[in-house]
Every structure is written in structure tokens, then in C-alpha cells.
Amino acid sequence: MVVLVLCTIRVQHQSAEIRDSKSLSLVIFVSFIDLFLLFGKRFASTMKFVRFLMKNAALANVPKHIDHFSKFSPSPLSMKQFLDFGSTNACEKTSFAFLRQELPVRLSNIMKEINLLPDRLLTTPSVQLVQSWYIQSLMEILDFLDKSPDDHRVLGEFVDTLVTIRNRHNDVVPTMAQGVIEYKEAFGQDPVTSQNIQYFLDRFYMSRISIRMLINQHTLIFDGATNPIHPNTIGSIDPYCEVAEVVRDAYESAKMLCDQYYLGSPELELQELNTNKKGQHISIVYVPSHLYHMLFELFKNAMRATIENHEASSTLPPIEVMVAIGGEDLTIKMSDRGGGVPFRKIERLFSYMYSTAPTPQIGHHQRAPLAGFGYGLPISRLYAQYFQGDLQLYSMEGFGTDAIIHLKALSTDSVEKLPVYNKTALRHYKMSQEADDWCVPSREPLNLAVYRVAK
Missing domain, CATH: 1.10.287 (Helix Hairpins)
Incomplete structure (x- = not known):
């Protein structure tokens, strides 16, 4: 006025x-x-x-x-349930109603565990950035709790929000890895802290894999687009994933990198053994991108070891891959003659705390995935374990290494492996270093002269 x-x-x-x-x-x-x-x-x-x-x-x-949401356990889905969600009778409303409840549960369960990390790790800029992403994503999903699934605009907004969340979390792995590096450089490492960080990161990255799986299925199925290269896929799942084809794709990609760096690469010898349908190619219900990720990492390691172990030779021994399927399991064995790894170092290859590689720049998208952090093998093992499989290494020092991927042959057995926050998980973070209940050999040889009896 x-x-x-x-x-x-x-x-x-x-x-x-x-x-x-x-x-x-x-x-x-x-x-x-x-x-x-x-x-x-x-x-x-x-x-x-x-x-x-x-x-x-x-x-x-x-x-x-x-x-509130961390009090609920996540609801693991089988591969068959994922297919049912994305079948021709797929209901976007049902998927929306499930995800707006399930995603907060999965996010909250792992966010409770983030707070159990050492304070000095939590205060690193990289870890704080990751926490802020998770908080923002949780808030955005919670906005849909009271919205009607009958409103088509709401369903469209939900898809857009999921895409935004997925893009926001693209750099979670390297950013969290950067936080671990910042922590190690500032404070060093001790066995208890290393054990806690290993336990957390396995669960954290497994949770991330599961969340992206849910988001990818919903956005790929209900955005109205069809994958022109793989028209039969349901979201990111191929109901008839030909394993040998993925093996060859991963080999060719690794071979291209190897040729660029070493100006040569070992050949591939591939065999299939289908005991269920003799003479036919092996196929299972699976996520091709997950399988490709595992195989690509294994091929890179096998090629590098083979070339570096045969520098003086004019020929390179091939990398042998055997794919076999039975009543329960599908197994892929990759064998190289790259000189092998000492037995005591095998488990260290899966550790997030023992990478000796130089620190890469985050956001440098021209690099190979996870290059420089040493996370290739541990993340690949998580992909295998996600649907109740596993990835194991068996090495003969002086000769070579066998890498074996175990997967479930049946879609009903392929069920998500999900971390849940409870008292058992809490105890893992409160464990202190205790005396070993096995004798630890001394670094110095025992002097038996003190026990010599005088004659």
C-alpha cells in the first residue's frame, strides 16, 4: 500500500x-x-x-x-519375477507401487551402514558427496509415496525421476573409491579398519547393483522404446542369453585394448559342453551386461599376464574358455598361462584397500571401466554373487590362473543377494582385533640351541 x-x-x-x-x-x-x-x-x-x-x-x-524404512528388510526378486514384471502383461502401476516402497527400503538399509564407517572416512569430501546423492535420491522417491498410480502424469514423472537418480549415481563407485584413497593417504590403514571397509564396500556396491537393476528394469520397460539391437530383451534381461556370444564380445573388446597397448594379444579357444541339450549352444536367463562386465575384466587380466610372462617368446599361448551347463549350475572357466599368482595374494586381489594402481581422474570417460582403482575383480565377483553365483580364482604360480564363474542355470534359483541392516551387520562394524586362536609363526626362526642338553 x-x-x-x-x-x-x-x-x-x-x-x-x-x-x-x-x-x-x-x-x-x-x-x-x-x-x-x-x-x-x-x-x-x-x-x-x-x-x-x-x-x-x-x-x-x-x-x-x-x-523408518531401514526397519524393513529388502524384498529380493528372482530372475523369473523380473521377467514377470516385464512380460507383455506388465503393469506399470504395479511396478510403480512396488518401487516407491522398495527403493526407499534398499536405500535406507545401506545408508544406515554408511554412518557406521570410521568418522575420518565419513568426513572425506568424496564420501560426503556420495551421502548427499543418496539423501537427495531418497527424498525424490519419497515425494511419490502419496501420489496416485492412476495418474499417467505421475507415472511419467516417476520414470523421469528414476532416470535422473540413475544418472546422478553414475560415478558412485569411483567417488567412493576416491574417498578410500583420501582416507588411506591421510591416516594409513590398520587390519580392523580395512576389514570394516571391505565388509561395507561389498555390501554397498551390491546394494547399488540391485538398485540400478530395479531402476533399469522399470525405465527400459515403461519408457515405450525398444532395443533395436536386442529386441527380445525384457528390460536389461535376455531370456535367451547365449553365453558363448557374450564371451566372444568380451574377448574382442579386451583384445582391442590389448592390441592398442601391447601391439598383440593371445587367441581365444572356446568350447561349450551342454549336458542338457547336447550339441546346442548354451543359453540362460541372465543380464548380458553383467556377464560381459565379469568376462571383460577376466580377459583383460589374462591377456596382460600372458603377454608380460611371454615377452621373450615369438608366440603367445591361447586363453582357453570352457562353458558348461548342468541341472543346477552354469560354469565358465577361463584358463591362461600367464605365470600365476602366489597363493597368499589371491584374496588380496579382491580387496578394495590394496590397489597399487595410480589414481585416475573421476569423470574421465575414455578410460576402461574402473581402471586405476583396482576394483575390477571385486566388483565382478559381486556381479556374479548378485544372483547367487560366484567368481573364484585358482592359480598355479609359475604356470597360470583359472578364473571360474558360477551362475545359476535356472531362473527360479537366480534370486537377488541383498544386504540387510540388522544386529548381525552391526556387530561386524564393532569387531575389534583379537588374539588369533592359531599359532602365528615368528618372523625369526626358532633358536633350538637354547633347548640343547649338556652332555
């Missing part, structure tokens, strides 16, 4: 000096623009402040939401 009076006075004062009616109209028009801009600025400032208050109120409620 005060502003309106001031504008009126301004118009009256100027109208006494301006005799032209057009000029007077212009002054009045400009005065009302001043009024509009003044109120507009105040309104915008007020709305910005309101949004700030609402955001902070929502952030203040995040711990309550995490506490």
Missing part, C-alpha cells in the same frame, strides 16, 4: 512538469512497471526463502525416514 502511494506521488509530481498526455501515460506505465518489479522481487525472494525452509524441513526429516 505504501509503495502504491509513493508511485502515485511520483506520477503527480512528474505530471505537473509534463504537459504531453502521451508522456504522462508513459510515466504512469513506467511507474507501474517499477511497482510490479518491486513486488516481483519481493515475491521471488519470499518464494526462495519458502523453498529453503521446505528443503531444510525435508532434510531434517531424512533421519526419521531412514530409521
Whole structure:
């Protein structure tokens, strides 16, 4: 009201000096623009402040939401259930209703465990950034809890939100790895902390794999697009995934990298043994991208070891791959003659804390996946374990290494392996270093002279 009076006075004062009616109209028009801009600025400032208050109120409620949803155990799905969700009779409303409850449960369970990490690791910029991504994603999904699945706009917004969340979390693995590096450089490492970090990261990355699986299935199935290269896939799942074809794809990709770096590469010898349907190619219900990731990592390691172990030779021994399927299991064995690894170092190859590779730049998308962090093998093992399989290494030092991938042959047996936050998990983070209940040999040989009996 005060502003309106001031504008009126301004118009009256100027109208006494301006005799032209057009000029007077212009002054009045400009005065009302001043009024509009003044109120507009105040309104915008007020709305910005309101949004700030609402955001902070929502952030203040995040711990309550995490506490609430972490009390529920995640609901693991089988490969068959994933197929049913994405079949021709797939219902977007059903998937929406399930995900808006299940995603907060999976996010909250692992977010409770993040807070159990050492304080000095939690305060690293990289880990804080990852935490902020998870909090933001949780808040965005919670916005859909009270929205109607019958509204098509809501369903469309949900797909868009899931895509945004997926893109936001693209760099979670290297960012968390950077946090571990920052922690090691600042504080070093001890056995207890290393054990806790290993336990957490296995569960954290497994949770991430499962969340991306849910998001990919929903967005790929209900965005209305069809994969032109693999039209028979249901989301990211191929009901007839030909294992040998994925083996060859992974080999060719690794061979290309190897040829660029070493100017040569070992050949592939591939065999299939189908005991269920003799003479036919082996196929299972699986996620081709997961299998490709595992095989690509194993091929890279096998090729590097083979070339470096046969530098003086004019020929390279081939990498042999055997694919076999039985009533329960599908097994892939990759054998190289790269000199092998000492037995005591095998488990270290799966450790997140023992990478000696140089630190890569985050966001450098021209690199091979996870290059420089030494996370290739541990993440590959998680992909195998995700649907109740495994990845194991058996090495003969001086000769070579056998890498074996175990997968479930039946889609009903391929069930998600998911971490759950409970008292058992909590105890893992509270374990302290105790005395070993097996004798630990001394670094110095035992001096038996002290036991010599005088003659």
C-alpha cells in the first residue's frame, strides 16, 4: 500500500512538469512497471526463502525416514519375477507401487551402514558427496509415496525421476573409491579398519547393483522404446542369453585394448559342453551386461599376464574358455598361462584397500571401466554373487590362473543377494582385533640351541 502511494506521488509530481498526455501515460506505465518489479522481487525472494525452509524441513526429516524404512528388510526378486514384471502383461502401476516402497527400503538399509564407517572416512569430501546423492535420491522417491498410480502424469514423472537418480549415481563407485584413497593417504590403514571397509564396500556396491537393476528394469520397460539391437530383451534381461556370444564380445573388446597397448594379444579357444541339450549352444536367463562386465575384466587380466610372462617368446599361448551347463549350475572357466599368482595374494586381489594402481581422474570417460582403482575383480565377483553365483580364482604360480564363474542355470534359483541392516551387520562394524586362536609363526626362526642338553 505504501509503495502504491509513493508511485502515485511520483506520477503527480512528474505530471505537473509534463504537459504531453502521451508522456504522462508513459510515466504512469513506467511507474507501474517499477511497482510490479518491486513486488516481483519481493515475491521471488519470499518464494526462495519458502523453498529453503521446505528443503531444510525435508532434510531434517531424512533421519526419521531412514530409521523408518531401514526397519524393513529388502524384498529380493528372482530372475523369473523380473521377467514377470516385464512380460507383455506388465503393469506399470504395479511396478510403480512396488518401487516407491522398495527403493526407499534398499536405500535406507545401506545408508544406515554408511554412518557406521570410521568418522575420518565419513568426513572425506568424496564420501560426503556420495551421502548427499543418496539423501537427495531418497527424498525424490519419497515425494511419490502419496501420489496416485492412476495418474499417467505421475507415472511419467516417476520414470523421469528414476532416470535422473540413475544418472546422478553414475560415478558412485569411483567417488567412493576416491574417498578410500583420501582416507588411506591421510591416516594409513590398520587390519580392523580395512576389514570394516571391505565388509561395507561389498555390501554397498551390491546394494547399488540391485538398485540400478530395479531402476533399469522399470525405465527400459515403461519408457515405450525398444532395443533395436536386442529386441527380445525384457528390460536389461535376455531370456535367451547365449553365453558363448557374450564371451566372444568380451574377448574382442579386451583384445582391442590389448592390441592398442601391447601391439598383440593371445587367441581365444572356446568350447561349450551342454549336458542338457547336447550339441546346442548354451543359453540362460541372465543380464548380458553383467556377464560381459565379469568376462571383460577376466580377459583383460589374462591377456596382460600372458603377454608380460611371454615377452621373450615369438608366440603367445591361447586363453582357453570352457562353458558348461548342468541341472543346477552354469560354469565358465577361463584358463591362461600367464605365470600365476602366489597363493597368499589371491584374496588380496579382491580387496578394495590394496590397489597399487595410480589414481585416475573421476569423470574421465575414455578410460576402461574402473581402471586405476583396482576394483575390477571385486566388483565382478559381486556381479556374479548378485544372483547367487560366484567368481573364484585358482592359480598355479609359475604356470597360470583359472578364473571360474558360477551362475545359476535356472531362473527360479537366480534370486537377488541383498544386504540387510540388522544386529548381525552391526556387530561386524564393532569387531575389534583379537588374539588369533592359531599359532602365528615368528618372523625369526626358532633358536633350538637354547633347548640343547649338556652332555
